[in-house]
Amino acid sequence: xxxxxxxxxxxxxxxxATGHVPEVxxxxxxxxxxxxxxxxxxxxAPPDDPEAAQRRLGPGEITPQLGAGEIDVVNxxxxxxxxxxxxxxxxxxKSTLAYLVARELGLGRVLExxxxxxxxxxxxxxxxxxxGRAQAIAAWQAGLREAPPAAPAPDPGSAPxxxxxxxxxxxxxxxxxxxxxxxxxxTLGPLGTALLPxxxxxxxxxxxxxxxxxxxxxxxxxxLENGSYEVPELVRDAADSARVHTSxxxxxxxxxxxxxECREFPVVLITSNGEREFPxxxxxxxxxxxMRVPGREQLLAMLKGHLGERPEGAEELVDLFTQRVxxxxxxxxxxxxxxxxxxxxxxxxxxGPGRTLVEMLLRDLAKGR
Numbered sequence: 143x144x145x146x147x148x149x150x151x152x153x154x155x156x157x158x159a160t161g162h163v164p165e166v167x168x169x170x171x172x173x174x175x176x177x178x179x180x181x182x183x184x185x186x187a188p189p190d191d192p193e194a195a196q197r198r199l200g201p202g203e204i205t206p207q208l209g210a211g212e213i214d215v216v217n218x219x220x221x222x223x224x225x226x227x228x229x230x231x232x233x234x235x236k237s238t239l240a241y242l243v244a245r246e247l248g249l250g251r252v253l254e255x256x257x258x259x260x261x262x263x264x265x266x267x268x269x270x271x272x273x274g275r276a277q278a279i280a281a282w283q284a285g286l287r288e289a290p291p292a293a294p295a296p297d298p299g300s301a302p303x304x305x306x307x308x309x310x311x312x313x314x315x316x317x318x319x320x321x322x323x324x325x326x327x328x329t330l331g332p333l334g335t336a337l338l339p340x341x342x343x344x345x346x347x348x349x350x351x352x353x354x355x356x357x358x359x360x361x362x363x364x365x366l367e368n369g370s371y372e373v374p375e376l377v378r379d380a381a382d383s384a385r386v387h388t389s390x391x392x393x394x395x396x397x398x399x400x401x402x403e404c405r406e407f408p409v410v411l412i413t414s415n416g417e418r419e420f421p422x423x424x425x426x427x428x429x430x431x432x433m434r435v436p437g438r439e440q441l442l443a444m445l446k447g448h449l450g451e452r453p454e455g456a457e458e459l460v461d462l463f464t465q466r467v468x469x470x471x472x473x474x475x476x477x478x479x480x481x482x483x484x485x486x487x488x489x490x491x492x493x494g495p496g497r498t499l500v501e502m503l504l505r506d507l508a509k510g511r
Contacts, residue, residue, distance in 0.1 A: 154171065154217065154221065155213070155214075155217045156168045156169075156170060156171065156217060156220060156247065157213065157216050157217050157220060157243060157246055157247065158213065158246070159207070159208045159213050159216075159242060159246070160246060161199060161242050161245055161246055162245075162246060163245055163246075163248070164246065164247070164248050166248075167247060167248030167249070167342070168247060168248070170220060170247070170342070170343070170406075171220070171221045173221075173222075173223045173406075173407065174221075174222060174223070177222065177223035177224075177407055179369045179370070179403055179404045179405055179406070179407060180403065180405070181337075181338075181339030181369070181370070181402070181403035181404045181405045182339045182405060183339065184339055184340065184341045184405060185338045185339055185340050185395055187250065187340070187341070187342070188249075188250035188251050188340065188344060188390055188393075189250060189251050189390055189391075189393065190250050190251055191250075191251040191252070194241070194251070194252065195241045195244070195245050195252075198237070198238045198241040199238065199241055199242060199245065199447075200444075200447040200448035200449075201447075201448075207235055207433075207436055207440060207444075208239075208433075212431060212433070215429055215430075215431045216239075216243065216431065218429055219409070219429045219431075220409065222429070223406075223407040224427065224428060224429050225348075225366060225410035225411070225412055225427065225428045225429070226239075226410065226411045226412065226428065226429055226430075226431050227412050227414065227420070227425065227428035227429065227430050227431065228411060228412065228413045228414070228431045228432075228433060229413075229414050229415075229416050229430070229431070229432050229433070230415075230416075230432055230433035230434060231415070231435065231472060231473075231474075232415050232472065232474050232507065233473070233474020233475045233476050233477070234433045234434065234435055234474075234475060235433060235436075235475060236411075236413040236433055237347055237349050237411075237413055239411060239433075240252050240254075240345050240346075240347040240409075240411045241345075243345055243409055243411070244345040244409075247409075248342075249342060249343060249344065249345050249409065250344070250345075251390060252345045252346075252347055253332040253333075253335055253336050253344055253345065253346045253347065253389055253390075253408075254332060254347045254349060255331065255332035255333055255346065255347065255348045255349065256349045256350070257348060257349060257350050257351050257353055257354045257358070258353055258354070259353055259354065259355060260355070261354050261355070261358060262355070262358065262361070263333075263358060263361040263362060263365070265331055266331045266332060266333035266334065266348075267330070267331050267333055267334040267365070267371055267373075268328055268329065268330050268331055268334045268373055268386075269328070269329045269331065270327060270328050270373075270375050271327040271328075271329075272327070274327050275322060275324065275326075275327040278322040278326075278327070279321075279322050282319060282321055282322055285319050286319065323381075323384070323385075324375065324376065324379050324381070324384055325376075325384030325385045325386045325394075325397070326385075326387075328373065328375065328376065328384070328386040328387065329386065329387040329388070329389075330386055330387065330388045330389060330395065330402075331389060332346060332347075332389045333346060333348075333365065334371065334388075334389075334402065335388045335389040335390065335395075336404075336408035336410070337365070337369060337370065337371065337402055337403070337404045337408065338388070338395050338402060338404065339402075339403065339404055339405040340404070340405060340406060341405060341406065342406060343404075343406040343407060343408045343409050344408045344409070345408065345409045345411070346408045346409065346410045346411070347411050347413070348410065348411070348412040348413070349413050350413055350414065350415060351412050351413065351414055351420075352414040352415055352416065352417040352418050352420075353417065359420050359421055359424040360421055360423065360424065362424065363423060363424060363427065366410070366427055367427065368403075369403060369404045369407050370401065370402060370403035370404070371401075371402055372400055372401050372402075373386075373397065373400050373401075373402070374400070375400070376397055376399075376400030377399070377400030377401070378400075379400065382398060382399065383396050383397060383398045383399070384396070384397050384400075385397075412428065435467050435473075435475075436475075437464075438460055438461070438464055441460045441463070441464070441475075441478065442456065442457065442460055444475070445460070445478070445479070445482055448479060449479075449482065449483070449486075453482055453485075453486040454486070455482075455485055455486070456482050456486075459478065459481050459482055459485065459500075459504075460478065462504060463477070463478045463481075463504060466504065466506065471506035471507075471508060472506060472507040472508035473504065473506065473507060474507065477503055477504055477505075477507075478504070480503050481500055481503040481504055484499070484500070484503065485500065
């Protein structure tokens with residue numbers, strides 16, 4: 143650590159919630175000894191996805207939504223290589239934070255794992271298309287049977303033919319048909335892809351974990367602690383390595399020995415709407431971050447960032463939205479965006495019947511209708 147970092151109370155921060163794209167991605171602080179991993183060899187840098195980031199963050203300037211304390215929590219998670227457990231009302235910008243971190247630190251495409259009640263740990267790690275592989279093997283073997291007759295038998299003094307393997311792969315040289323490869327039928331999930339050995343960490347968004355089965359948070363503990371996992375199908379395979387699909391479009395990775403371990407622990411952001419509590423063992427491994435609904439000026443600035451300008455009449459809608467939030471209702475920021483976008487559309491009249499439509503857009507989500 144430099145002398146300046148020692149003297150500057152904010153010198154340890156690498157994330158400032160500005161959302162500015164860096165010319166040179168900043169260096170992350172070294173991990174603590176107990177959070178260092180030895181995965182390798184290093185994978186190529188991930189692709190970027192600016193369109194997805196723009197949909198989440200808007201085309202304009204990023205409005206500061208996190209206070210100094212919240213920014214410190216994010217930086218602590220980066221320093222300690224621990225997941226962030228982000229809570230707050232729906233639509234407050236919890237998942238958007240993942241895109242803000244990825245953009246500001248130059249970490250490439252965000253990996254999203256959207257959790258539902260049926261989600262299991264294996265869904266996040268990898269998927270094995272066993273049926274597809276069986277069909278491919280059957281088609282390949284049928285092709286062998288339909289192949290032209292084999293060449294004449296070799297001279298008795300030549301080397302003996304190798305023994306045929308269970309899939310008949312030794313007949314490849316006779317038929318010219320490539321046998322199915324196991325790696326072609328395995329796709330790493332968002333969590334599995336994030337744990338590949340990258341030189342710089344990936345950003346993983348685990349969205350709405352509180353909607354999961356009760357066992358999933360506990361199932362995550364081992365993977366989040368060790369930064370590694372195994373693909374049993376590849377462990378049992380005779381090949382030493384396999385090229386598998388990843389969650390990045392058209393990108394494949396090499397897995398050796400069926401085991402994957404990260405080099406840099408991913409930046410994991412786990413969101414929760416507070417629908418249930420998590421086990422203490424899980425919470426111990428995460429840093430908590432609570433996000434609240436922005437104030438009036440922040441909301442106006444966010445509208446300008448998303449729409450490129452502050453539309454006429456936006457102040458009235460922001461005041462109405464703020465009043466309803468303060469009254470204890472459950473509201474989402476995208477409700478406000480939708481209402482402002484609708485009222486600024488050409489020809490729309492917000493008075494009379496149009497007012498009913500605005501009221502519908504800004505309805506209390508807790509009432510179920």
